Amino acid sequence: MREVAIIGVGMVECGELWEKSLRTIWAGAALAALEDAGVDSVDHITVGCMSPGLFVGQEHLASLLADELGMAGVAATRVESACASGGLALRAGIAEVASGLADVVLVSGVEKMTDVDGADATYALGSAADQEWEGFHGITFPGLYAMMARAHMAHHGTTSRQLAAVAAKNHANGLLNPHAQFHLKVSIDDVLASTMVADPLHLLDCSPITDGAAAVLLMPLARAKDLAGRRPVVRVTGSGMATDTITLANREDLARLRAVELAGERAYTMAGKGPRDIHVAEVHDCFTIAEIMATEALGFFAAGEGGTAAEAGSTALGGKLPINTSGGLKAKGHPVGATGVAQVVEIVTQLRGEAGQRQVSGATVGLTQNMGGSGGSSIVHIMEVE
Amino acid sequence: MREVAIIGVGMVECGELWEKSLRTIWAGAALAALEDAGVDSVDHITVGCMSPGLFVGQEHLASLLADELGMAGVAATRVESACASGGLALRAGIAEVASGLADVVLVSGVEKMTDVDGADATYALGSAADQEWEGFHGITFPGLYAMMARAHMAHHGTTSRQLAAVAAKNHANGLLNPHAQFHLKVSIDDVLASTMVADPLHLLDCSPITDGAAAVLLMPLARAKDLAGRRPVVRVTGSGMATDTITLANREDLARLRAVELAGERAYTMAGKGPRDIHVAEVHDCFTIAEIMATEALGFFAAGEGGTAAEAGSTALGGKLPINTSGGLKAKGHPVGATGVAQVVEIVTQLRGEAGQRQVSGATVGLTQNMGGSGGSSIVHIMEVE
Numbered sequence: 001m002r003e004v005a006i007i008g009v010g011m012v013e014c015g016e017l018w019e020k021s022l023r024t025i026w027a028g029a030a031l032a033a034l035e036d037a038g039v040d041s042v043d044h045i046t047v048g049c050m051s052p053g054l055f056v057g058q059e060h061l062a063s064l065l066a067d068e069l070g071m072a073g074v075a076a077t078r079v080e081s082a083c084a085s086g087g088l089a090l091r092a093g094i095a096e097v098a099s100g101l102a103d104v105v106l107v108s109g110v111e112k113m114t115d116v117d118g119a120d121a122t123y124a125l126g127s128a129a130d131q132e133w134e135g136f137h138g139i140t141f142p143g144l145y146a147m148m149a150r151a152h153m154a155h156h157g158t159t160s161r162q163l164a165a166v167a168a169k170n171h172a173n174g175l176l177n178p179h180a181q182f183h184l185k186v187s188i189d190d191v192l193a194s195t196m197v198a199d200p201l202h203l204l205d206c207s208p209i210t211d212g213a214a215a216v217l218l219m220p221l222a223r224a225k226d227l228a229g230r231r232p233v234v235r236v237t238g239s240g241m242a243t244d245t246i247t248l249a250n251r252e253d254l255a256r257l258r259a260v261e262l263a264g265e266r267a268y269t270m271a272g273k274g275p276r277d278i279h280v281a282e283v284h285d286c287f288t289i290a291e292i293m294a295t296e297a298l299g300f301f302a303a304g305e306g307g308t309a310a311e312a313g314s315t316a317l318g319g320k321l322p323i324n325t326s327g328g329l330k331a332k333g334h335p336v337g338a339t340g341v342a343q344v345v346e347i348v349t350q351l352r353g354e355a356g357q358r359q360v361s362g363a364t365v366g367l368t369q370n371m372g373g374s375g376g377s378s379i380v381h382i383m384e385v386e
Numbered sequence: 387m388r389e390v391a392i393i394g395v396g397m398v399e400c401g402e403l404w405e406k407s408l409r410t411i412w413a414g415a416a417l418a419a420l421e422d423a424g425v426d427s428v429d430h431i432t433v434g435c436m437s438p439g440l441f442v443g444q445e446h447l448a449s450l451l452a453d454e455l456g457m458a459g460v461a462a463t464r465v466e467s468a469c470a471s472g473g474l475a476l477r478a479g480i481a482e483v484a485s486g487l488a489d490v491v492l493v494s495g496v497e498k499m500t501d502v503d504g505a506d507a508t509y510a511l512g513s514a515a516d517q518e519w520e521g522f523h524g525i526t527f528p529g530l531y532a533m534m535a536r537a538h539m540a541h542h543g544t545t546s547r548q549l550a551a552v553a554a555k556n557h558a559n560g561l562l563n564p565h566a567q568f569h570l571k572v573s574i575d576d577v578l579a580s581t582m583v584a585d586p587l588h589l590l591d592c593s594p595i596t597d598g599a600a601a602v603l604l605m606p607l608a609r610a611k612d613l614a615g616r617r618p619v620v621r622v623t624g625s626g627m628a629t630d631t632i633t634l635a636n637r638e639d640l641a642r643l644r645a646v647e648l649a650g651e652r653a654y655t656m657a658g659k660g661p662r663d664i665h666v667a668e669v670h671d672c673f674t675i676a677e678i679m680a681t682e683a684l685g686f687f688a689a690g691e692g693g694t695a696a697e698a699g700s701t702a703l704g705g706k707l708p709i710n711t712s713g714g715l716k717a718k719g720h721p722v723g724a725t726g727v728a729q730v731v732e733i734v735t736q737l738r739g740e741a742g743q744r745q746v747s748g749a750t751v752g753l754t755q756n757m758g759g760s761g762g763s764s765i766v767h768i769m770e771v772e
Contacts, residue, residue: 001486021518044627052513053439057521059513060468063629063762067636073648075627076763077474078466082446088463091487092478099485100387101477101625127438127445132407135443239487241430241461243449250453262459376449377462 001098005224005386006234008037008217009345014181014333017211022056022112023068026213029338030069030108033215038227042217043102044075048089048109049337050082054124056112065108075102082128083286085109086214086340087370087379091239093218103219109341110213121209125336128373130246142206142287144248144374146198149289151254153200155304158292160200162307164191166288167204169316170324174331176317176358179342181210181333191288205288207328212335214342221386232352238273238382240266246376257290259378260297260369267367267380268299275299278321278382279363280350282343284371285328291315294369295323298380317358325350325358340370340379351385387484391610391772392620394423394603395731400567400719403597408442408498409454412599415724416455416494419601424613428603429488430461434475434495435723436468440510442498451494461488468514469672471495472600472726473756473765477625479604489605495727496599507595511722514759516632528592528673530634530760532584535675537640539586542690544678546586550577551697552674553590553716559703560713562744565728567596567719577674591674593714598721600728607772618738624659624768626652632762643676645764646683646755653753653766654685661685664707665749666736668729670757670764671714677701680755681709684766703744711736711744726756726765737771 010032012025020028026047034040047062058064062076079088086109093107113121126135129144152158171186191204224233242262245251251258268274275298283298285291292306300321301309309315315323326332326346329339347366349355364385371378396418398411412433420426433448444450448462465474472495479493499507512521515530538544557572577590610619628648631637637644654660661684669684671677678692686707687695695701701709712718712732715725733752735741750771757764 051439051445053437053510054445056517057509057513058517059437059440059466059510060515060632060759060762062467063758064516064632066629067631067633067762072629072631072636073644074629076467076629077478077627079478080445080464080466081448081462092463092465092481095478095481095485095487098487099481101481101484123443124439124445127443129446130450131442131444241463243452243458243460243462245453245458246446246450247453250458258459372449373446376446376453 002100003221004094004097004218004236005221006216006218006236006348007224007228008033008039009348010036011179011214011342011345012212013179014210014212014335016114018114022052022110023065025112025211026065026108026110027068029213029215030106033217037217039104039217042074042104042106044096044105046089046092046105046107047078048085048340049078049111050080050085051124051127054127056115081377082372083336084340084370084372084377084379085337089341090344090381091241091379094236094239097218097220105218106215107218107341108215109338111335111337112211113209114211133247142198142201145287145289146201147248148254149200152289152293155255158307160192161188162311163205163288164188165311166285166291167191167330170285170328170330173317173325173358174327177327177332180327180331181208182331201287207286207330207334210333210335212333212338214338214345216341216344233386234348234351234383235386236381237384238267238271240264240380243377244375246373248374257293257297257375259375260294263378263380264298267382271382273382277365278367279365280325280360281323281367282326282346283323283369285324285330286334298369322360325360343368343370347383351383388486389607390480390483390604390622391607392602392604392622392734393610393614394419394425395734396422397565397600397728397731398598399565400596400598400721402500404500408438408496409451411498411597412451412494412496413454415599415601416492419603423603425490425603428460428490428492430482430491432475432478432491432493433464434471434726435464435497436466436471437510437513440513442501467763468758469722470726470756470758470763470765471723475727476730476767477627477765480622480625483604483606491604492601493604493727494601495724497721497723498597499595500597519633528584528587531673531675532587533634534640535586538675538679541641544693546578547574548693548697549591549674550574552671552677553577555702556671556710556714556716559711559744560717563713563718566713566717567594568717587673593672593716593720596719596721598719598724600724600731602727602730619772620734620737620769621772622767623770624653624657626650626766629763630761632759634760643679643683643761645761646680649764649766650684653768657768659768663751664753665751666711666733666746667709667753668712668732669709669755671710671716672720684755708746711746729754729756733769737769
């Protein structure tokens, strides 16, 4: 297997981008990654996008975007695994480069979510759950994650205050990220005082609806070293993917994310690393409970201790293991298909030592964990400075 | 790059499968491929599906289907390139096995198109065109391909009778395929007498709306040889993918399929083969003109001679180069996301010498060509008996 490096990253500011179309948003991120890498041609483009069909009435997306970039002719692949589509785009790009089918791959993610009204956006997002067994009976994602949060509270004594601590920490990080959707100081009490959406999840426990795009450029490690000059080269050393039942009703334990556990094990094994080797991580905090469960599933904390760790500041900047230094889905925003790639942009930025005020000092090994639906799929990548 | 073999194939009968859901249809094909291979566990499942969001309100499809098969836990990837989604699922599976990221990959395609009414199906299919520049202005796929047919007629003198010859030939082949949607003898005069849909395309120049699924099993060549016993092992020797502008207005020449030309060149180069080496091919005949243009783009016939060749019987069973022995999209049916995988099922069946009455004698090298939209993407694979 050829070793794969990331040599360029780019993203656009997340938000409600009313005046931009999907293709315009995407092209901004793609061009930024190409410029950052100093590369002007690619062999293959992968695009993670959850539902351009339901959000903007457009499929055949990878070809459309290749053309938008003036690159009609290149190979182009769209991948989808609901909210883990971005992580999957990286996985697909790695497979292309590692196999030798392609040399230079532009990996990207995008979602344009604000061209439909709230009810239609909720329906589109609901298509990440099992529609026949969950969605058609009326439940939406806040309800699904609320059941997981209730189970975690019942099994482990996790508190609403611990959930709120995750949101407060991620909003504090988001203040330091110019690409974040929200630059807003949020306290634990602010979260607890916000509207209840699905008990125990308040409005400020939930990630927002976001337009956005992110991109990274892959090439074989040897070639990346030649091109990078004095800039650090980041290598992808682990890639793990796993599924779980989409339907919560079929899970053995609602307080565990089995797909994250499996994806993490696979990525750690491939990289020859363990949870203690990770210096900085971006995990999928679509709801605050998701971050707590992911940090347990990845082995950063023992089962049931994720909430305590968050409240104690262990995952804050300056803590034992800073998590979601970008602001996470909560504050940076959650443009669904772009999210997994935006996580990689943040980790590469950290490993290069280019994260400015939110830099984790001395970080040389980082991890991303992207998740689909209520944990029906998850993708974990481990990156290291070469 | 590890060499990749196909050791199992399976598909369900195509048609209007009112009483079956997407997941049931898919599982039928997946189980058939696993049984054919004699394998009961896989590392990764790839699923080609164009628009489960618009057709059945379900995204996150690969996880859902892994779970349906009782395999929750495995890695699972959905890919989409409109009507070329199935070919892309094979490409993604090859990259996983060739890179060593996975050993055993179930490659599949599925589409459930009849759960929505005709107008909604037309809208969903239209999302394979550029919605902002084509679809929203009212044109649908028969109109797009009619413009290409008119251009081909104007440049090359192609006739309606030549188009009709493609349909008659494919329906004759479909009579010999138990999985085909239509078992219907159709003459050239029948085609010419059928309703005009978009001049010069008659109803019988068009492929139908179809529910269906197909699957094939990949593994490293060495392992496949051990497992296959006396049965022939089929190796994938070439994989080429390319894009073109989605918008017809941006093409230099409406009478050429540039993505097919590029994808073909890439696959031929990788396999070390040329058009003269191919014994049997499945090409993307969503409309009769598409088959004629594809046979030219792949170098089987010179530009402008595809129509003459079809009318002369060169592409019929027993002809110089039998094309669409399965019945093609025209008669076998066009369950969009499944189509590219169903093409591979047919070629593997031919190369194994198991095609019964439609067997091409002595075929050892075969080709599949799958196409997205009006040629905005295309994927070509070359397979050889080991």
